[in-house]
Amino acid sequence: MSRTVPLAVLASRVRASEKHILEALGRRRIAHQHVDSRRWWHELGDLGPRPTVLNREIGLARATYAAHALESAGATVVNSARATELCGDKWRTSAALAGAGLPTPRTALALTPEAALTALETLGYPAVVKPLQGSWGRLVAALPDRRTAETVLEYVAALPSPQARIVYLQEWIAKPGRDIRVVVVGGEAVAATYRRSEDWRTNVARGAVSELCALTPDIAKLAVSAAQAVEAEIAGVDLIEDGTGATLVLEVNHGVEFSGLQQALGDTVSVADRIVDHLLTKEHPCSA
Amino acid sequence: MVTCPECESAVVPAATPVIGEIVECGECASELEILTLDPVRAALAPEIEEDWGE
Numbered sequence: 001m002s003r004t005v006p007l008a009v010l011a012s013r014v015r016a017s018e019k020h021i022l023e024a025l026g027r028r029r030i031a032h033q034h035v036d037s038r039r040w041w042h043e044l045g046d047l048g049p050r051p052t053v054l055n056r057e058i059g060l061a062r063a064t065y066a067a068h069a070l071e072s073a074g075a076t077v078v079n080s081a082r083a084t085e086l087c088g089d090k091w092r093t094s095a096a097l098a099g100a101g102l103p104t105p106r107t108a109l110a111l112t113p114e115a116a117l118t119a120l121e122t123l124g125y126p127a128v129v130k131p132l133q134g135s136w137g138r139l140v141a142a143l144p145d146r147r148t149a150e151t152v153l154e155y156v157a158a159l160p161s162p163q164a165r166i167v168y169l170q171e172w173i174a175k176p177g178r179d180i181r182v183v184v185v186g187g188e189a190v191a192a193t194y195r196r197s198e199d200w201r202t203n204v205a206r207g208a209v210s211e212l213c214a215l216t217p218d219i220a221k222l223a224v225s226a227a228q229a230v231e232a233e234i235a236g237v238d239l240i241e242d243g244t245g246a247t248l249v250l251e252v253n254h255g256v257e258f259s260g261l262q263q264a265l266g267d268t269v270s271v272a273d274r275i276v277d278h279l280l281t282k283e284h285p286c287s288a
Numbered sequence: 289m290v291t292c293p294e295c296e297s298a299v300v301p302a303a304t305p306v307i308g309e310i311v312e313c314g315e316c317a318s319e320l321e322i323l324t325l326d327p328v329r330a331a332l333a334p335e336i337e338e339d340w341g342e
Binding site (some may be wrong): 020061088103133134256257 | 302304306307308309310322323333334337338339340341342
């Protein structure tokens with residue numbers, strides 16, 4: 001990272017969202033540097049001019065360590081290392097949401113697959129098992145009954161990583177074939193979409209379709225509170241509606257992808273520009 | 289225009305490509321990563337890793 005550039009975008013994989021942000025910076029003639037995190041390294045010490053770094057690294061381990069290293073050198077990192085850690089771990093997210101008094105599904109953590117089976121007797125069936133880390137609905141499995149749970153947990157027990165054998169369980173929420181994704185930037189809800197799918201996993205990466213959702217005051221307030229609970233300045237908050245009409249916070253994403261949302265929004269709001277606006281509230285960014 | 293290393297089809301990047309940008313081959317759906325801009329060169333993008341996500 002150059003010692004003279006005060007604003008940097010850290011990203012290895014330039015997805016549509018990163019490109020929207022880089023284009024917004026370029027269009028607005030804001031001096032910045034795109035840093036490929038695969039080539040970045042840092043020797044302990046001061047970075048010189050305190051840069052503001054938008055952390056868009058797609059890999060959680062790289063994003064977390066980069067944020068810690070940059071913060072230790074005096075940079076302002078968005079999202080912060082703490083927010084990245086909280087959002088990057090489903091249990092820590094759930095604990096932060098519950099700690100903030102926000103509605104979230106009943107959740108249990110079991111330190112072994114055997115303990116998970118016991119926990120499920122209390123949590124009840126159907127339930128859902130999720131990896132602590134990961135995104136896009138990968139390796140999330142429905143557990144309709146004990147027999148399925150025994151089978152899935154046998155596979156979990158065989159996973160090589162000790163962390164992968166820590167089991168995160170959640171009650172099954174009978175959502176109405178959709179969830180709600182809200183993008184929050186700088187403490188303000190920018191926009192929301194429904195993500196509809198035939199599959200019970202309503203991730204866009206799994207084929208869900210985004211369509212605009214009215215950003216009601218209740219949805220906006222819940223999403224902003226969820227982002228604050230995990231200290232995320234820029235966040236994609238996932239909400240689900242249960243059968244009783246209540247809305248629950250499912251998770252918060254620190255590296256929100258918003259190209260589908262932007263498509264649904266059209267020209268009404270530019271999420272990338274809202275992110276850039278937020279970065280400009282930090283110190284240093286200047287015109288090229 | 290770049291050639292897909294997987295199926296050798298022609299892939300047209302965006303009008304203003306960015307280094308690191310991911311483009312999809314319309315023929316075989318392989319993901320390509322833009323490596324250089326002048327000339328525009330691309331290679332197969334890295335495989336998705338376990339901790340990748342939002």
